[in-house]
Amino acid sequence: xxxxxxxxxxxxxxxxxxxxxxxxxxxxxxxxxxxxxxxxxxxxxxxxxxxxxxxxxxxxxxxxxxxxxxxxxxxxxxxxxxxxxxxxxxxxxxxxxxxxxxxxxxxxxxxxxxxxxxxxxxxxxxxxxxxxxxxxxxxxxxxxxxxxxxxxxxxxxxxxxxxxxxxxxxxxxxxxxxxxxxxxxxxxxxxxxxxxxxxxxxxxxxxxxxxxxxxxxxxxxxxxxxxxxxxxxxxxxxxxxxxxxxxxxxxxxxxxxxxxxxxxxxxxxxxxxxxxxxxxxxxxxxxxxxxxxxxxxxxxxxxxxxxxxxxxxxxxxxxxxxxxxxxxxxxxxxxxxxxxxxxxxxxxxxxxxxxxxxxxxxxxxxxxxxxxxxxxxxxxxxxxxxxxxxxxxxxxxxxxxxxxxxxxxxxxxxxxxxxxxxxxxxxxxxxxxxxxxxxxxxxxxxxxxxxxxxxxxxxxxxxxxxxxxxxxxxxxxxxxxxxxxxxxxxxxxxxxxxxxxxxxxxxxxxxxxxxxxxxxxxxxxxxxxxxxxxxxxxxxxxxxxxxxxxxxxxxxxxxxxxxxxxxxxxxxxxxxxxxxxxxxxxxxxxxxxxxxxxxxxxxxxxxxxxxxxxxxxxxxxxxxxxxxxxxxxxxxxxxxxxx
Numbered sequence: 001x002x003x004x005x006x007x008x009x010x011x012x013x014x015x016x017x018x019x020x021x022x023x024x025x026x027x028x029x030x031x032x033x034x035x036x037x038x039x040x041x042x043x044x045x046x047x048x049x050x051x052x053x054x055x056x057x058x059x060x061x062x063x064x065x066x067x068x069x070x071x072x073x074x075x076x077x078x079x080x081x082x083x084x085x086x087x088x089x090x091x092x093x094x095x096x097x098x099x100x101x102x103x104x105x106x107x108x109x110x111x112x113x114x115x116x117x118x119x120x121x122x123x124x125x126x127x128x129x130x131x132x133x134x135x136x137x138x139x140x141x142x143x144x145x146x147x148x149x150x151x152x153x154x155x156x157x158x159x160x161x162x163x164x165x166x167x168x169x170x171x172x173x174x175x176x177x178x179x180x181x182x183x184x185x186x187x188x189x190x191x192x193x194x195x196x197x198x199x200x201x202x203x204x205x206x207x208x209x210x211x212x213x214x215x216x217x218x219x220x221x222x223x224x225x226x227x228x229x230x231x232x233x234x235x236x237x238x239x240x241x242x243x244x245x246x247x248x249x250x251x252x253x254x255x256x257x258x259x260x261x262x263x264x265x266x267x268x269x270x271x272x273x274x275x276x277x278x279x280x281x282x283x284x285x286x287x288x289x290x291x292x293x294x295x296x297x298x299x300x301x302x303x304x305x306x307x308x309x310x311x312x313x314x315x316x317x318x319x320x321x322x323x324x325x326x327x328x329x330x331x332x333x334x335x336x337x338x339x340x341x342x343x344x345x346x347x348x349x350x351x352x353x354x355x356x357x358x359x360x361x362x363x364x365x366x367x368x369x370x371x372x373x374x375x376x377x378x379x380x381x382x383x384x385x386x387x388x389x390x391x392x393x394x395x396x397x398x399x400x401x402x403x404x405x406x407x408x409x410x411x412x413x414x415x416x417x418x419x420x421x422x423x424x425x426x427x428x429x430x431x432x433x434x435x436x437x438x439x440x441x442x443x444x445x446x447x448x449x450x451x452x453x454x455x456x457x458x459x460x461x462x463x464x465x466x467x468x469x470x471x472x473x474x475x476x477x478x479x480x481x482x483x484x485x486x487x488x489x490x491x492x493x494x495x496x497x498x499x500x501x502x503x504x505x506x507x508x509x510x511x512x513x514x515x516x517x518x519x520x521x522x523x524x525x526x527x528x529x530x531x532x533x534x535x536x537x538x539x540x541x542x543x544x545x546x547x548x549x550x551x552x553x554x555x556x557x558x559x560x561x562x563x564x565x566x567x568x569x570x571x572x573x574x575x576x577x578x579x580x581x582x583x584x585x586x587x588x589x590x591x592x593x594x595x596x597x598x599x600x601x602x603x604x605x606x607x608x609x610x611x612x613x614x615x616x617x618x619x620x621x622x623x624x625x626x627x628x629x630x631x632x633x634x635x636x637x638x639x640x641x642x643x
Contacts, residue, residue, distance in 0.1 A: 005029065007058040011093070013050065013086035018592060019417035021047045027412045028055035028387050032216060037386045037409040039222070039400055041393040043416040043617045045591045048389050049076075049220070050083040053187065056216050056387065057093060060186060065384055066210055067187040070195045071220040072228070074099060077160065080189035084157035095187035096153065096178055098194070099160040104175040106135050106168060109323060121203055124175075126318045135173035146172055153177070154184045183209040192225060196375050197232045212382035222388040223579050224527075226372040226402050233347075233369035237334040239268060239362055245327035252313055257306060257328055263294040264331070271351055272363040278352040280551040281365070283342035286349070290335075300339060306332030337367050345562075346371040348555035355494070368552045370559040373404035380405050392582040392615055398575050401564055416617030417592055424597040424639045425585075425618045427606040430627025433467045433543030434604070443478035446542060446601055449632060450475070451483040453540050453599050454516055456636035460537030461511055462486070464518045465526045465584040467543030467602075469493045472518055475542070484516050491519035500524045511535045521545040526584035536588040538597040538636070544604050546577045578613035581605075585618060597639055599632065 003022040004012055008029055024042050031038035032055065042048045056067050069080050077097035084095040101110060101120035107127065110120050127133040139146045149170055153163060160178065167174035182188050182205070194204050195217060219225055246261035267289055271281070287299055296302045310329020318324040341347040348370060353363045369375075380386055380403065393399055396411040431446050454462050462484075466472045472490070481488045489507045491500065504525055507517045511534040519525035522545055547553045553573060561568025581600075588596030598618065604610050606624045614622070625631040 004054075008054050011054040011057045011087050011091050013054075013083070013090050018045070018047050020414045021051050021417070024048065024412075024414045025051040025055045027410065027414075028052055029059070031410045032056055032059045032385055032387065035385050037380065037388070037405050039388040039393060039396045039405065039409055039411050041390060041396065041413040041615065043391050043414075043418065043615060044586050044589050045594070046391075046414065046417050048391075049079055050086070052218055052220075052387055052389060053080070053083055053087060056218065057087070057091075057186065060216055065214050065216050066183065066185075067216045067218060068195055068383075069187055069189040069218040069220065070192050071189065072192065072224050074103070074160070076220055077189040077191075080187065081157045081159045084187060088156055093157065093187070094154055094185040095157040095189065096163060096181055096185050097158075097160045097189040098175075098178045098182075098191075100191065101175050104160055104164055104178065106164075106174065107133055121200065122314070123318070123324055125203075126315065126324060130318065132318075133173065135167070135171060136176060138171045139173060139176060142171070145170065146177075150177065150181060150184075154181050157187075179204065179207045182207060192219075192228045193232060196225075196229060196379055198375070198378075212379070213384055215383045217379070217383045217386040219386060219388045221390050222399065223390040223392050223583070225376065225388075226399070227576070229372035229375035229403075230369045232375050233371075234367055235334055235337045236364050236366040237331065238364040239265065239272070240356075241327050241330050242268065245331045248313065248327050254309060254328070257309060260294055260296065260302070260306075261328075261331065264290065267293050268351070268363070268365060272353070275351050275353055275363065277548075278350055278550040278552065280555070281349045281351050283338060283349045286365075287339065287342065299335070303332050303335040303339060307336060308332075334365070334367070338365070341367050346374060346559065348552055348559075350551050366552075368555070370556050371563075372402055377404035391586055392579050394615065395575070395613070398567075398571055401567075402560075402571055413616055416615075418589060418617060419592075420621060422592075422595045423589060423617070423621060424635060425600075425622045426598065426632070426635055427600045427603065427622060427624045428627070428632065429603045429606065429625060432602045432604060433471050434602075438471070438474060440478065443474045447475060447478045447480045447483060448629070449601060450480060450540055450542070452630070452632045453538055453597075453636065454484045454486060456633045456640070457514070457538040457597070458640050459512065459514055460534030461507060461514060461531065462516045463525075463531065463536045463539045463584075463587055464516060465521045465523075465539065465541055465587075466518070467521060467545040469520055471543055472520060475518070480518070486510075487513070487515040489515060489517045491517070491523055491525045495524075497524070504529050508535045521584045522580035526580075526587060529587070530590045531587050532590040532594055537595070537640070538599065539585060539588050540599045540601055541581055541585055541605075542601045544577055544602055544610060545580045546573060549573075574609075575613060578610060582613070582615050582618070586615070595639075597636060 008025050024046060028038060060067050071077055081095055081097050084093055087093050101124055110123055128136050131137060163178055164174040167177055193200050242261055242265045246258060246265060249257035249261055290296050290299055306328055310326035310332055313326040314324035348368045350366050350368060351363060352366060353361055356362050394413055400409050428449055431449060450464060487510055489503055507515055556572035557568045560571040585598045611619050
């Protein structure tokens with residue numbers, strides 16, 4: 001503990017520190033204490049969460065600031081509370097993890113019907129306004145007891161699920177209680193959208209008594225933030241939604257909306273006939289087509305009318321105890337967004353085809369945001385400071401530029417704490433998933449190399465993460481299931497979250513016997529789950545997951561080229577792909593005790609161009625294998641001691 005300054009040591013809860021954990025914590029403390037932003041890369045197993053909390057808490061306490069800790073998954077939020085509980089046994093601290101209304105709400109209408117955070121927010125606001133939520137009403141009617149519960153939860157760290165159970169017993173709204181505690185606790189752990197989505201942030205923080213300049217913002221798994229920000233700023237409208245809007249307008253006797261939706265549906269169905277996969281749609285072209293073929297002379301006024309009509313329908317449905325969803329509102333909202341972004345070069349407009357959950361081919365219009373900083377810049381410029389950390393954030397300069405962090409942001413890549421002998425990173429020559437090489441013979445060769453990796457992983461599980469579902473299909477067609485001789489699990493396109501979780505749970509249960517999981521780089525199995533110990537002893541990365549070079553990717557590259565001359569392809573195409581590959585590669589190494597083999601099945605990972613985007617802890621020991629049968633087996637035998 002002597003390597004930690006006394007300010008950090010007062011909060012650090014463990015008797016020993018991991019290699020380089022002190023360097024990580026000290027960098028954060030010095031930056032935050034000076035009010036500076038910081039971007040750090042630290043590998044898995046470093047103990048980043050507790051290091052960041054221990055470094056930020058002394059500054060927050062001394063300067064009366066609050067820590068907002070944002071992360072992508074509920075598991076990461078609850079991990080923050082676990083570490084705060086450890087800290088609280090040494091120093092008094094408080095904190096809560098918060099989930100969305102969809103997850104925390106106890107009202108049956110939202111539980112059954114709200115598909116996303118914004119829908120849940122709209123329904124919730126209407127239920128409260130009409131005094132139709134008993135859980136919200138109880139907070140006023142049982143005010144004294146409600147205050148007692150608040151004081152109790154604010155006294156020490158609580159997870160969202162623990163708050164929910166307390167409120168279920170007491171009859172209070174867990175989401176509203178958490179909101180009201182937001183300004184009362186030392187740390188709040190929550191999703192990116194509550195800090196970055198403008199609509200949700202403004203609604204959520206009405207009860208937050210502090211301005212953002214009194215907030216230390218910790219962004220965990222920060223490599224996810226650019227994509228999350230782009231999603232927040234984008235929008236889409238399916239043919240299905242337009243068809244439902246037409247039906248809704250007819251049911252509610254809105255003849256003009258019925259006629260418009262019918263003509264609009266015919267218009268986009270006609271456009272779909274000329275789209276194979278994805279096509280750029282000039283925004284003015286669609287508006288002119290709406291004028292000409294749908295008979296709308298003043299599009300802005302008519303789109304506003306659809307939006308307002310949808311609101312009227314939603315209020316009426318709620319008044320009759322029904323789920324307040326309006327597809328007319330959805331159509332109006334999307335078309336207003338289309339019109340609003342039509343002359344903004346930080347957006348592109350496309351039509352894309354997709355496969356529905358029942359296997360049918362459909363299409364949708366999309367407003368695609370190209371600039372994450374439209375979402376992130378205002379937040380970073382408003383908070384007291386921010387800590388941006390991830391195991392795969394290099395090159396740090398790219399992240400800083402893309403998100404528009406201040407130029408003086410401190411950058412640091414902390415060495416890996418893993419013993420060199422615990423990690424075996426390999427690149428196989430002679431194989432690739434580059435488009436022009438995706439032949440039957442190449443897939444057969446990949447299958448042979450993968451089978452070798454599986455066979456010589458003696459006991460634990462093996463993960464195979466491919467560049468795309470198409471590559472997974474190619475491996476399956478080439479007979480990969482038949483040659484691995486272990487229980488085989490496959491992550492399919494369009495899997496529901498719970499179905500995917502069950503798949504991973506079953507795969508993990510084979511840790512002592514050995515099983516194989518086939519997933520994709522960037523999927524739930526390769527980013528949202530950890531596989532410590534024998535749950536994954538070898539991971540095989542099949543191909544570089546470059547995005548399909550369609551209109552949106554080309555627009556992204558061109559936009560970044562205009563913003564950062566000479567870096568368009570790097571920021572818009574290369575960095576996102578190698579980040580996904582790096583995340584998948586790190587799945588087996590989750591603690592200092594873990595041992596794992598990482599096998600890149602694509603010669604491109606050995607090139608300087610790709611290699612430089614891999615985390616330092618991988619690239620510094622990366623070994624390139626010759627294109628020879630048995631080369632993988634030889635390395636794995638030496639690494640695992642397999643006989």
